[in-house]
Amino acid sequence: MLKQEVTIDTALVSRLVATQFPRWKDLAVRPVASGGWDNRTFHLGDDMLVRLPSAAAYSLQVEKEHRWLPRLAPLLPLPVPVPLAIGAPADNYPWHWSVYPWIEGETATLERIASLPQFAANLAQFLVALQHIDPAGGPAPGQHNFFRGGPLSVYDGETRQAIAALDGKIDTRAASAVWEAALAATWHGAPVWFHGDVSWGNLLVRQGSLSAVIDFGTSGVGDPSCDLAIAWTLFEGESREIFRAALQADEATWARGHGWALWKALITVAGHID
Known part of the structure; x- marks a missing residue:
């Protein structure tokens, strides 16, 4: 149970x-408008935020972010959140929590993006830079990030159950074909850094352009194909091809990325069946 x-x-x-x-006790606290699910987020004054895991499963990510984000940030071409302080469990709140600087920007909805092809190129540039950071000692896929960066077979049973549950509502034959192709495209590469949840809600935009990447809770070192899911959830046509070319994603990596996108879509839709 996550909750x-x-x-x-x-x-x-x-x-x-x-x-x-x-030292911060007199600063106003108010909820962030889009405060997230894995963590509850609150403004602390005008220049900081407080981020608290909403369940035990997400609490495993706090120490990881405090350890690694200060090391990753200077090597990346866009701002990422670097924690300012770590809080301890107290007052019937059972987990560690964080204080971060506030990063200006709005979440990357289509209407806020000036040029989707340019956005795709900039995001790919960020991910390439992330993948080129020395992975030595980085966190391998595990419970802390729900096995992002690991083999898709971890989610095989869940995915097949979702396909079965959606029979008659989606093209289950096509979904099964995508999933089988993803499972067959075994990863044999050296582990690299990945974000783990590259979605529009974790990408910030200012003046129409990608301005920051946030929420590294599911990050780690392993197979980066999980970061390609956005090729199907946000990009299409030209922007999708630009994204793939800039990442130099081979057929196997692309197939696994498609599998990650399918898995996420299936469990989301299946979870809302009455």
Whole structure:
């Protein structure tokens, strides 16, 4: 179970900040408009935010982000969140939590992106830079990131169940073909850094252009094909081809990326069946 009933509200965040970081106790706390699911996010004054895991499964990511983001950030071509402080469990809140600087920008919806092909090229440039960072000692796929960067076979049973549940609602034959191709495209490369959840909600835009990449909770070192899912969830046509070419993704990597996109779509849709 990912969920655990924990009330995370402005009052709790204010108490945690006041007791553990008294230098910030007078700063206003208010919810971020799009505060996320894995973590609850609150403004702290005008220039910071507080990020609290919403369940035990996500709490494993806090230490990882504090350890690795300060090392990754200077080597990347776009801003990423670098934590300022780590909070301890207290006041009936059971997990570690973080204080980050606030990064300006809006989430990357299509209407906010000036040029989708240019956006695709810029995102690919960021991912290539991430993949070229020394992976030594980096976190291998595991429970901390729900095995992103690992073999797709981890989700084989779940995916097949979702396809069966959607029989009559989607082209199950086509979905099965994509999934089988992804499973067959075994990864044999050296492990590299990946983000793990490259989606429009974790990409920020300013003045129509990609301006920052946030939420590295599912990041790690392994197979980077999970970062290609956005080729099907945001890009199409020219922008998709530009993204693939800039990443120099071979057929096998592309097939696995398609598999990651399919898995996410299937479990999302199947989860909303009445």
